[in-house]
Amino acid sequence: MATIKQYPEHIPVLRDAFVDAMLSDPDGRYVDCTFGRGGHSRALLARLSDKGRLLAFDRDPEAVAAGKQLAQEDGRFSILHSDFARLGAGLESEGWEQVSGIGFDLGVSSPQVDNAIRGFSFRQDGPLDMRMDTENGQPLSQMLEHVSERELVDVLRSFGDERYARRIAAAILKAFRSSKLNSTADLENICFHAVPKQARFGKTHPATRTFQALRIWVNGEMDQIDAGIRAAMAHLQPGGKLAVISFHSGEDRRIRDLIEAQVHACVCPPEMPICMCGKQPTMRWLQKKPLRADDMELAANPRSRSSMLRVAQRLTADEAKKLAGYSGGLH
Ligand SMILES: C[S@@+](CC[C@H](N)C(=O)[O-])C[C@H]1O[C@@H](n2cnc3c(N)ncnc32)[C@H](O)[C@@H]1O
Structure with a gap:
């Protein structure tokens, strides 16, 4: 097992809960859609076996440079310079179709905010930029x-x-x-x-x-969330898990609705007495009410104040059939 090495400038939010949420099989294939400085990636790698693999994405070239360094240290890890809306294409380039777990830790990282030249912070003077990429x-x-x-x-x-x-x-x-x-x-x-x-x-x-x-x-973040979360749900293997950390209510609502649409797949109007569309659910909630940082984390990391973690799991074909049939076609 690798030891967990952290970059002091970015403390990963809800680290253990996030890794627990994503992890199902230590030999599995995993995706970290928001590498940042790799706090979550490193914690996940520490829990994977020699057979386990982790692919990361980040749209920020500086984050990717940090990730390339990690890839040199750990052969189980690789990183792509890509936004996560192109998750499907990234997985295809690796020859991966379905994976055991996918995680998103949305928003900006501390190194991005702390670097005045990036233009993210109103506490420092910088150019009007704000691009992650x-x-x-x-x-x-x-x-x-x-x-x-x-x-x-x-x-x-x-x-x-x-x-x-x-x-x-x-x-x-x-x-x-x-x-x-x-x-x-x-x-x-x-x-x-x-x-x-x-x-x-x-x-x-x-x-x-x-x-x-x-x-x-x-950064077109809402469109990124729509495309990224949809692609993630489509590329999870049965039993595979999706973990998403967001930082404000607009983002969180969007994530909840995207997942909810797969948990309750039926799109018949409510006045229909029985389901006619026949759409089957593909996901179940594991953490529907968002999990928040506890007092200890809040004291150690003020960034965790507004963080919310939602977790869902891809159903197996049998589970999906059972759940669709459970209501006997009723809403
Ligand atoms: C909150 S930080 C992640 C921190 C990371 N979990 C860690 O422990 O170091 C978010 C990171 O995601 C990246 N990011 C945000 N939106 C993205 C997107 N749509 N596609 C790819 N990367 C994105 C940002 O560039 C940033 O590096």
């Missing part, structure tokens, strides 16, 4: 060139639940179009002054939700 896509500065005020309001509301979306969006575009928004420090200042005075010194900084929403927008 610095080799592809458009940085925030380019995205702002084409966005309408109405679209920006929608981004801030949908991805940040921002109460003052209208005021902030108007202020951002006004400043951007008059060349007064050039850095994350400018953006932070604009958010601060756009909200009413009484909202400026609350528990969370007035720029928090805007930075989160813009990051999700720049």
Whole structure:
């Protein structure tokens, strides 16, 4: 068994619960869709046998470089520079069809947030970038060139639940179009002054939700979640497990609904007395109510404060048939 080596700059959230959730067979094939600095990957490798294999994905070239180093140290591990929406293509390139477990630890890593040049943080001055994949896509500065005020309001509301979306969006575009928004420090200042005075010194900084929403927008994170979770469920072997850690309620709802659609597969309208669509479930919940960090973890790692872990398992063909037949065709 390998010893667990951690990078001090990124403490993996819900580490043991996440690994327990993914693991079924120590000889199996596993996928870590969000390598980061490999905290979860290393913990999982420590629980696999010599036959076990782990393939990781990350869209951030710096994370992939860290992963390549791990691949040199441990022959059971490999990593792809790819977003997880292309999970299916990645698995195919490895000659893998079905796997024993797949994990997602969504969002940004501490090294990404802590590096001012990446533009994720309102606590440091940096460029308007926010891309996780610095080799592809458009940085925030380019995205702002084409966005309408109405679209920006929608981004801030949908991805940040921002109460003052209208005021902030108007202020951002006004400043951007008059060349007064050039850095994350400018953006932070604009958010601060756009909200009413009484909202400026609350528990969370007035720029928090805007930075989160813009990051999700720049990286197309919701579409990534849709494609990634669907692909993951399709590539689990019977009995294989899916573990997903998310950090805000919009993400978590999306994940719950994607999995729920496979747990309750029937798509007949509720007024139909019996099921006519015949769609069979493919998944079952193992952790439907999200698991959260306990007090000890919260004290050691403030990042774990908003983390939520959901776990589901792929049904065997027999289980799926039984569950579909269980209601005798009734809803
Ligand atoms: C919260 S960190 C993961 C930390 C990791 N579990 C660890 O223990 O070090 C999220 C990582 O996932 C990557 N990421 C986020 N969305 C992604 C996507 N759609 N495709 C691939 N990688 C993604 C980010 O670049 C980041 O490195």
